[in-house]
Amino acid sequence: MAKTLTALLLVAGVLSGCTLAPRYERPAAPVATDFPAAPEGFGQSEVKTGETRRATDIGWREFFRDPRLQAMIATALENNRDLRTAALRIEEARATYQVQRADLLPTVNATGGYTRQQVSGAASPLGQGYLAEYWQAGGAITSYELDFFGRVRSLSNAALAQYFATEEARRAAQISLVSEVAKAYLAERAYDEQYAIAQNTLKTREETFRLAQQRFEAGATSALDLRDNESLVAQARVSVAELARQRAQARNALEVLVGTPLASIPDLPPARTLSEERFVTDIPAGLPSDLLEQRPDIRQAEQQLLSANANIGAARAAFFPRISLTGQLGSMSRDFSGLFEAGTKAWSFAPQLVLPIFDFGRNMSNLDLANVRKNIQVANYEKTIQVAFREVADALVARGTLEEQVTGQEQVRNAEAARFELANLRFRSGITGQIEALDAQRQLFTAEQALIQARQLRLNNAIDLYRALGGGLSETGPVASATTPQNGTAQ
Numbered sequence: 001m002a003k004t005l006t007a008l009l010l011v012a013g014v015l016s017g018c019t020l021a022p023r024y025e026r027p028a029a030p031v032a033t034d035f036p037a038a039p040e041g042f043g044q045s046e047v048k049t050g051e052t053r054r055a056t057d058i059g060w061r062e063f064f065r066d067p068r069l070q071a072m073i074a075t076a077l078e079n080n081r082d083l084r085t086a087a088l089r090i091e092e093a094r095a096t097y098q099v100q101r102a103d104l105l106p107t108v109n110a111t112g113g114y115t116r117q118q119v120s121g122a123a124s125p126l127g128q129g130y131l132a133e134y135w136q137a138g139g140a141i142t143s144y145e146l147d148f149f150g151r152v153r154s155l156s157n158a159a160l161a162q163y164f165a166t167e168e169a170r171r172a173a174q175i176s177l178v179s180e181v182a183k184a185y186l187a188e189r190a191y192d193e194q195y196a197i198a199q200n201t202l203k204t205r206e207e208t209f210r211l212a213q214q215r216f217e218a219g220a221t222s223a224l225d226l227r228d229n230e231s232l233v234a235q236a237r238v239s240v241a242e243l244a245r246q247r248a249q250a251r252n253a254l255e256v257l258v259g260t261p262l263a264s265i266p267d268l269p270p271a272r273t274l275s276e277e278r279f280v281t282d283i284p285a286g287l288p289s290d291l292l293e294q295r296p297d298i299r300q301a302e303q304q305l306l307s308a309n310a311n312i313g314a315a316r317a318a319f320f321p322r323i324s325l326t327g328q329l330g331s332m333s334r335d336f337s338g339l340f341e342a343g344t345k346a347w348s349f350a351p352q353l354v355l356p357i358f359d360f361g362r363n364m365s366n367l368d369l370a371n372v373r374k375n376i377q378v379a380n381y382e383k384t385i386q387v388a389f390r391e392v393a394d395a396l397v398a399r400g401t402l403e404e405q406v407t408g409q410e411q412v413r414n415a416e417a418a419r420f421e422l423a424n425l426r427f428r429s430g431i432t433g434q435i436e437a438l439d440a441q442r443q444l445f446t447a448e449q450a451l452i453q454a455r456q457l458r459l460n461n462a463i464d465l466y467r468a469l470g471g472g473l474s475e476t477g478p479v480a481s482a483t484t485p486q487n488g489t490a491q
Contacts, residue, residue, distance in 0.1 A: 019150030019157070021313025024306060030382045031288050031389040038400045055283050055471030056294050060178050062476065063280050063466055067269040069185050072258050076181045079259025083177050086170040093159075093166035100159040103152045106144035111330065112137040135339050136346065138330010143352075149320040154313030161307035168300035171473055175296065177257065178472035179463050184254040186463075189274055190456040191247035194449055198243050201445050202236035208441070209233050212434060225434045232438060236445075274455040279462040283469060285396055291388045294470030298388055301381040308374040315370040318363045319356065326350045388468065395465035402458040409447070409454045416440070416447040 061070055077083065116133045147153055209229040215221040255261055262268065292298055332346040333339045356363060423440035426432045466472060 019154045019310070019313040020316035021150070021154050021157070021310050024309050026302070027305075027378055027382060029288060029292065029385050031385060033288065035285050035288065035389075035393050035396055038397060052284060054286060054290070054294065055466050055469035056473065058280060058283070058466070058471055059474045059476040060472050063471060064182055065278050066272050068271055069182060071265055071268055072185060072254070072262070073178055073181050075260060075265050076177055076258045077174065080177055080257060081259060083170070083173050086166075086173040089166050090163070090170055093163040097156070097159040097163045101156045103145070104147065104156060106141045106325075109140050109142065110138075111140045111328065114336075134332055134334050135336045136330060136332040137339055138328060138346070140326075140328040140330075142326055144325045146323040146325065148323065149317040151314050151317035151322070154310045154317065158307040158310035158314070161303045161310060165300045165303035165307065168296045168303060171296035172300060175467055175470065175472040179467040181254070181257045182463050183460055184250065184257055186274065186277075186456050186459050188247065188250040188254050189271060190452050191243055191250050192271070193273060193452050195240065195243040195247050197445070197448050197452075198236060198239040201441075202233070202240055205229070205233045205236050205441070208437075221434060225438075228435065228438050232441065239445075274452060274459065277459055279459055280466070281399065281458075281462045283465060283471070285392055285465075285469065288385075288389050288392075291385065291392070291470070295384075295388050295468075296470070296473070298381075298384050301377070301384040305374070305377040305381050308370070308377040312367070312370040312374060315363070315367040318366060321353055321355045324352050324354075326352070391464065391468035395461055395468055398457075398461045399465065402454070402461050406451075406454045406458050409451045413444075413447040413451045416444040420444045 060073060064070055064073065114135050116131070118129060119132050120129050145152055209226075209232075212221060212226050212229040216223065216226045251262070258265075286294075292302075327347070327349045329347045331340050331344040333341065333344045338344065420437070420440040420443075423432070423437040427434050427437040
């Protein structure tokens with residue numbers, strides 16, 4: 001019996017290497033072969049500094065050079081609850097795969113028991129009832145399926161692909177977290193700078209209002225000028241209150257991403273202004289086909305597609321016979337003390353074959369369901385590629401234009417600052433009325449706020465491009481994918 005069982009297990013092991021799953025072919029990427037060119041007149045030569053490495057080869061500590069931001073990102077990677085949940089999802093998927101994989105091998109259990117039963121006279125060959133009592137011990141294989149048609153193997157492959165998909169999801173979550181922390185930090189710094197400008201503007205307008213009030217009381221100006229000054233002071237107070245609220249809310253959002261209050265981060269370096277931030281802005285985009293290996297979300301979508309493809313193999317195998325083995329080998333005795341003595345050997349071997357004949361279309365419906373789910377994953381995979389292509393294309397298009405926008409806005413701010421100085425000087429000299437100075441003050445405040453916003457947009461665009469190209473996964477250098485190993489060394 002043991003030799004027969006061993007032979008059957010060997011045959012099953014050889015045959016279970018094959019499945020009825022369709023041969024997998026990666027769908028063609030539904031995007032152009034090249035990224036769109038920058039708008040006419042906004043080339044990339046102005047922002048090039050000689051960078052040739054891919055985003056995945058640039059660690060986030062090298063990309064984000066602000067020590068304060070680096071400390072926040074490092075803290076977020078340790079404390080962020082979403083990332084922690086994603087890591088736990090990996091453990092969950094790994095356990096699920098291990099459970100499914102265990103079905104490929106027989107489960108051997110040690111058994112032991114005591115039986116006492118009354119046998120009726122009708123069932124006894126002697127025609128009279130008797131009391132049966134015996135002990136038993138040994139080992140057993142229970143309902144082990146001989147995977148001739150790859151049903152169990154297909155389910156195991158599907159679980160393995162889901163495990164890989166979950167790990168890619170964690171990688172995508174980390175990339176997203178790194179970029180979101182950086183953008184939240186920039187938002188908090190932008191509101192802080194705008195708040196400081198609003199406070200300074202409020203002080204300036206209050207001084208101007210006091211001067212206008214004195215001139216009005218002396219009869220040197222009209223009530224209209226006084227009310228204009230009063231309105232500007234009120235507008236400045238509104239801006240200060242609004243920016244104070246926005247700065248506090250931006251800080252709260254940043255602390256949620258970091259996972260802890262910023263005050264609890266030890267030795268947190270001082271903040272920089274947006275004009276002092278230096279990001280790598282000239283990362284080469286490469287070709288759209290490179291995104292298939294650089295983006296974890298695309299690899300995740302492909303693994304989900306592979307899982308759906310394997311489930312088709314399991315659904316197809318359900319149409320064929322299912323053979324399972326149950327066997328037991330041990331010792332049986334009427335007395336416990338003689339359980340392992342000579343002559344107590346006992347065994348049983350019970351193969352079972354189940355052939356589906358009529359199941360009201362259940363197997364066919366399961367196969368249709370598996371095919372539909374695969375088509376859904378194909379569409380999801382193609383959609384993920386399209387979204388990735390658009391994100392990279394948008395960031396590339398905006399890169400050159402934002403450089404021009406910041407440069408132009410700096411010129412606007414400088415011109416408005418010079419205009420305000422001249423208008424204020426002309427007003428104090430009595431050459432012109434106060435309306436000109438008030439208008440120049442309004443325009444200067446607007447220009448300063450717009451410059452901060454333009455700088456924030458430029459930095460956000462650099463972050464978006466870095467994330468869209470798969471950057472932010474490693475701290476100091478390239479990291480190999482769980483499913484697609486890459487050559488390279490840490491830097």
